[in-house]
Amino acid sequence: MKHFLFFTALLVLPTLFLSAQSNDPELDYIKKTYSQDKKTIVADYLKLTVDQGAKFWPLYANYEKRREKLAVERLKLIQKYIDQSDTITSSQADKIILGALNNSISLDKLNLETYTKVKTAVGARKAAQFIQLESYLQTMWRSYVQENIPLIGELDKK
Numbered sequence: 001m002k003h004f005l006f007f008t009a010l011l012v013l014p015t016l017f018l019s020a021q022s023n024d025p026e027l028d029y030i031k032k033t034y035s036q037d038k039k040t041i042v043a044d045y046l047k048l049t050v051d052q053g054a055k056f057w058p059l060y061a062n063y064e065k066r067r068e069k070l071a072v073e074r075l076k077l078i079q080k081y082i083d084q085s086d087t088i089t090s091s092q093a094d095k096i097i098l099g100a101l102n103n104s105i106s107l108d109k110l111n112l113e114t115y116t117k118v119k120t121a122v123g124a125r126k127a128a129q130f131i132q133l134e135s136y137l138q139t140m141w142r143s144y145v146q147e148n149i150p151l152i153g154e155l156d157k158k
Helices: 002-022 027-046 050-084 090-122 124-148 152-157
Strands: none
Touching: 027 050, 027 124, 050 090, 050 124, 090 124
């Protein structure tokens, strides 16, 4: 399962990132496809009963709606960084990193809030599995971004 998730993330996340950078009109389609694929991964991983699913999926839909807003904000920060990377000032760097840190805090709060709700709905084990999967996918995304944008110190070397 771990290899499946890894390869799925490698296939989907770069496409989402690259499309978001170019403001391609196909971004909505890609996001929709990613959302559907992700829901399938979540369903396959959690193996919920019908009763658990009836309680879990509405919570998941709310979570994804809120998480996607945070992802769009994060993509905008990344785009701003890329656009300014050749000439970034201390003030610009400060605004971007504070935005990124606040975005991460908001995502962590959302994960905690969702964990608590899912735990109440379907139990701690399934809630923990869900948050582990989310953390894995979020880590894959962050790793991809980190590998594909220059560090500020690297900008000075160009």
